Amino acid sequence: MEYLSSFLFGGTLCLIGQIIIEKTKLTPARILVGYVVAGVLLSAIGVYDKILEIGASGASVPLTGFGHILAKATREAIDKDGPLGIFTGSLMGAAGGIESAVIFSWLAALLFRAKKK
Amino acid sequence: MQVIFLRSEDYAKLVEQKTPNSPMLKDCFFAFVIGGAICCLGQGIKDLILLFFELDEETAGTWTTICLVFLSALFTGIGWYDKLAKIGGAGTLVPVTGFANAMASPAIEFKKEGLVLGIGPKLFTVAGSVIVYGTVAAFFYGIIYYVVTTFFL
Numbered sequence: 206m207e208y209l210s211s212f213l214f215g216g217t218l219c220l221i222g223q224i225i226i227e228k229t230k231l232t233p234a235r236i237l238v239g240y241v242v243a244g245v246l247l248s249a250i251g252v253y254d255k256i257l258e259i260g261a262s263g264a265s266v267p268l269t270g271f272g273h274i275l276a277k278a279t280r281e282a283i284d285k286d287g288p289l290g291i292f293t294g295s296l297m298g299a300a301g302g303i304e305s306a307v308i309f310s311w312l313a314a315l316l317f318r319a320k321k322k
Numbered sequence: 323m324q325v326i327f328l329r330s331e332d333y334a335k336l337v338e339q340k341t342p343n344s345p346m347l348k349d350c351f352f353a354f355v356i357g358g359a360i361c362c363l364g365q366g367i368k369d370l371i372l373l374f375f376e377l378d379e380e381t382a383g384t385w386t387t388i389c390l391v392f393l394s395a396l397f398t399g400i401g402w403y404d405k406l407a408k409i410g411g412a413g414t415l416v417p418v419t420g421f422a423n424a425m426a427s428p429a430i431e432f433k434k435e436g437l438v439l440g441i442g443p444k445l446f447t448v449a450g451s452v453i454v455y456g457t458v459a460a461f462f463y464g465i466i467y468y469v470v471t472t473f474f475l
Contacts, residue, residue, distance in 0.1 A: 219357025
């Protein structure tokens with residue numbers, strides 16, 4: 206069941222992205238930025254936990270899920286450390302994703318050559 | 323010669339009818355299927371992690387992200403991810419694998435410029451913006467959250 210909802214929900218988020226690309230000619234970079242910020246906003250108004258219940262990995266794997274983690278970690282850090290959490294929360298929450306992306310992309314750049322296009 | 327007068331909205335309708343809409347439908351279909359499949363893969367990885375390790379949901383989620391990022395960087399390196407992206411469009415962009423691809427791809431391309439001036443900065447051509455605007459949004463949300471929870475609750 207979680208696989209079906211992951212597929213449908215994640216697929217729909219990607220479909221929306223595709224429609225945005227075709228209708229507005231926004232570049233992929235802007236789409237990625239838009240999705241992350243949208244995730245932060247949805248988490249801020251408190252609906253992203255509900256979305257995760259419905260969409261399972263279909264809601265956590267897309268970049269809106271990354272935005273949700275930024276916002277959620279900010280909330281938790283403020284609850285724990287007070288105002289310092291405003292500065293430390295988001296990157297602590299995103300650390301796993303960002304650090305792994307840096308490490309594996311860096312390794313990929315060392316190991317592989319650019320393909321001819 | 324027959325002359326047809328059309329009002330502008332009729333003309334717009336006519337243009338829409340005559341424009342082949344199948345490429346867009348096809349692109350949307352593949353974006354949906356491939357994006358959905360990547361999310362399913364994430365669900366599968368998460369379930370395997372939860373099966374073999376005693377972890378809470380959140381930690382398993384972070385490990386899932388790390389696994390997906392690893393796979394994405396690997397497939398970007400061997401050139402498969404870009405091939406998939408040609409078919410999948412936003413289906414390969416919106417998942418976190420697209421974020422990793424956006425880091426690995428320019429880094430590989432600008433490898434020849436060196437470790438410090440090539441790979442280092444190029445990792446962040448797209449990802450930099452994502453991280454900046456994600457954290458900026460979270461920062462302002464953090465201020466609001468702090469003010470509200472401290473003074474109003």
